[in-house]
Amino acid sequence: MRKKDILLIGGGGHCKSCIDVIEEEGIYSIKGIIDLPEKVGANILDYPIIDIDDNIEKLLIEIKYAFITTGHIKSPKLRIRLFNQVKKAGGLLPVIISPKAQVSKHAKIQEGTIVMHGAVINAGTKIGKNCIINNLALIEHDVIIGDHVHVSTGSRINGNCKVGNNNFVGSGTVINQEVKIADDVIIGSGALVTKNIEESGVYVGNPTKRIK
Template sequence: MKDKLIIIGASGHGKVIADIAIKMNKWKSITFLDDDESIKTSMGLEVIGKTADAFTYKDEADFFVAIGNNAIREKVQEILIEQGLSVISLIHPSVVIGTDVEIGIGTAVMAGVVINSSTRIGKSCIINTSSSLDHDTIIEDYVHISPGVRIAGSVTIGKGTWLGIGSVVSNNVNIFSGCKVGAGAVVVKDIIEPGTYVGVPVRRVDR
């Protein structure tokens, strides 16, 4: 771990990430990179350049990609990893983590989250505010779990999937990669193909 943390993305999601980093109290300085030149500061922290400038700071900083869009976050983080930059995870101090839990690099776990035993979380996931993941659950890489999501035990969420705010996934359910599950939706059986799913219980609304 280095003395500096650079957060890529200075908008709303970046602000929450910065707040977690501040509360973790592990870095002497925290700054942002953002491609929007009109943003000079965020959360009172300086924006020191664009995403491409990350490589200038390769040897002196840890990095976190604070981009909400799963596909863009994946693209940026994979380049950082490939080029040997230090990508770290951020876990809010209030999080409750059970025994035998694994959390991949670049993942953010936000305030009020509960992760129960023997759960596996992949690279660069967003486990958002006050969500809960029960035992033996697998969250694959680049998944976004929105605030207040409830995931029961022995669930698998495929790569790049997005679960909307307040959605619920019943136990022993598998959700295919690249799905979008709407706000407040309830998933009670396997989702076996990509698409957008809404309702109680969910139904597919696009192809």
């Protein structure tokens, strides 16, 4: 089967991780990367940086598929802007799933989301648009994850949890069963979340406490 051409948007470290998953999945052929003007002409893992995001609309006339490969640590604002820009231009944002991940056939994952190596997504889970489910993350049964969320490396989200939109779940975080988390929350690495988080802000520690 002929691979589908795809454009990557964002050329940082997360882009390298996405490239590895895309190559392993074997469905898409990377035609180029969009990044900052000063980086045009450089290469990332042998793929050229060909243009800047001002020209996304023009590029998507010929390359229908695009994927947001900009990372998300503190704020998802850039990823959201680029996602909306691709949608407005009529681009198609696929779901990318590593063949080294385990995803239940009873899980639902929306457009523009990537599931990376070693991640596990169990039955009944629903994951929104433009999310990053990073390496070795575990999403247990019946979890609901909103749009524009990054579940970072080695995190554990237990059954029947609900994670709101625009959230960052730091590496190694554990969220206990049935916990609900509001929108616009940052949870620091290694945190233990034992009860609902009802307000946006930054939370750290074991158990978690709000610091901002």
